[in-house]
Amino acid sequence: MPKFDIATAGIVPTVTLSDAADQDHSTRDAQFAGLHNDLMFLWAMADTANGKRYQLVRTLSASAAFDFTLHECPPDLWAYPRTVRVPGEQDLYWGPIVWTKVDGEHTVLSGNVTMAAKHAMTVSLGPSRYVWKEDDVIDVTLTPLPSNVTRISVPGPPDDVGYTSSGCTVTGTIEGSPVVGGYGGLDRMYCLPGLSAHVSKIAQLEHYWFVWGALFDDGHWETGNAMLGAGGYATATYHRQGEPAVIAANEDVDSQVAWQTRDGVSLPHRATLSFGGRTFDFEGTHNAAACAAALGIAWLHGTVQERGGPTPVKTWATMEVIQRSWNRARTEGTRARPRD
Structure with missing residues (x-):
């Protein structure tokens, strides 16, 4: 049997926006017919009163807590974050x-009494x-x-x-300092029973993730969520509070990602999304x-500005580049087009 080539499969997603109150937050969550929630990720990018920016991620499954990192993010794309805590x-x-x-x-409830x-x-x-609490x-x-x-x-x-992917304030x-602003969420991966989400189709598709929240002077929020993958695969949502959502997929999403190279190391630093x-x-x-670098993941925080739109008081945005499944030659000419 020939190997399935996800880059040429012509995959068509269905994308919607819903309210968190409509979600089943239990491990029996079966909102996708025939699928189970294999993994979930609590995450946030947060600013604290002492002037620091943090990234925090905790991975949970139905039976285990693992893959956690808390690190302080430097305002220098070429500087390595300060790791505060990792699991162990x-x-x-x-x-x-x-x-x-x-x-x-x-x-x-923690199952290992000693830990x-x-x-x-x-x-x-x-x-x-x-609600998420870890030690002090x-x-x-x-x-x-x-x-x-x-x-x-x-x-x-x-x-x-x-x-x-649920977007949250x-x-x-x-580290004892009050959070003065930020954006985060709860992400969940669903796959077939008996299959790990790490090797499922969604893991093969996710090459670039963009998630952002923008706060304006009148108090309203605007949020976005976009995933770019192989073979022209793409999903994108944008929501301004009080207005209909904007939703697009595949050829209706255009994107460009700009990379820089220094001393043999390449990093993305700018991107444009149109839909x-x-x-x-x-x-x-x-x-x-931080720790994601060892997994082949580049992860940046940044700002997002809509062209021709009002300037927000504050924005929190993240670009995650999953390089373990990303290949420059393979994605040239697709919806996610890197350019040095």
């Missing part, structure tokens, strides 16, 4: 978990908030913005997959890769 015996909880429902929220005694971890997911370094609440869950369904060979403290009659410019401001 010395830093943070790593091990089995049990989910239980408490006061309408699905809450994690739990060393590293306290609390995660509670509900329709109106995601993280105490944050992610609050979903209205109708701001990007839902992506991608059926068909080689396997059916789904993805949801961020409050709380990090739904709008164009957005991403400008990198902080290196956020």
Whole structure:
């Protein structure tokens, strides 16, 4: 049987925006027919009162907590972030978990008593908030913005997959300093029973991710979420509070990513996304890769500005480049076109 070439498969996704209150936050979440929620990611980019910018990510499954990183992101794209905590015996909880429902929220209980005694971890997911606490370094609440869950369904060979990404505001403290602004979320990967999300079709498709939130002087938010992959695959959503959402896929999404090379190291630093009659410019401001660099992932924070649109008071944006599945020759001429 010939190998399935995802770059020439002509994959067509279905993309919608929904409200977090409509989501099932339990491990029995079956919103995609025949699929299960294999992995979920709590994440945030947050500014604190002491002038620091942080990236934080925690990976959870139905039975384990792992793959965590908290790092301080320097305002120099070529400087390496300061790692604050990573999972393991010395830093943070790593091990089995049990989910239980408490006061309408699905809450994690640590299954390894010895590790739990060393590293306290609390995660509670509900329709109106995601509470996340780790030792004495993280105490944050992610609050979903209205109708701001990007839902992506991608059926068909080689396997059916789904993805949801809920965009949230961020409050709380990090390393004891109050969060003064930020944007984060809860992402979920869905795949066929018996299949790991890491080797599913969605993992093969995700080459570039852009997620952003922009706050304006009248208090309203504008948010965006875009994924670019092989063979012209693309999804994009944009939502201004109080207005209809803009949603596009594949050939209706145009993009360019600019790279720089220094001392043999290449990094993306700017990007342009166009869909739904709008164009957005991403400008990198902080290196956020840290531990992700070892996995072949470039990760930047930055700003997003709509061309011809009003200037926000503040924007938080991230560009994640999953280089382990990205090949420059393969993506030349696709919707994600790198240019040095």
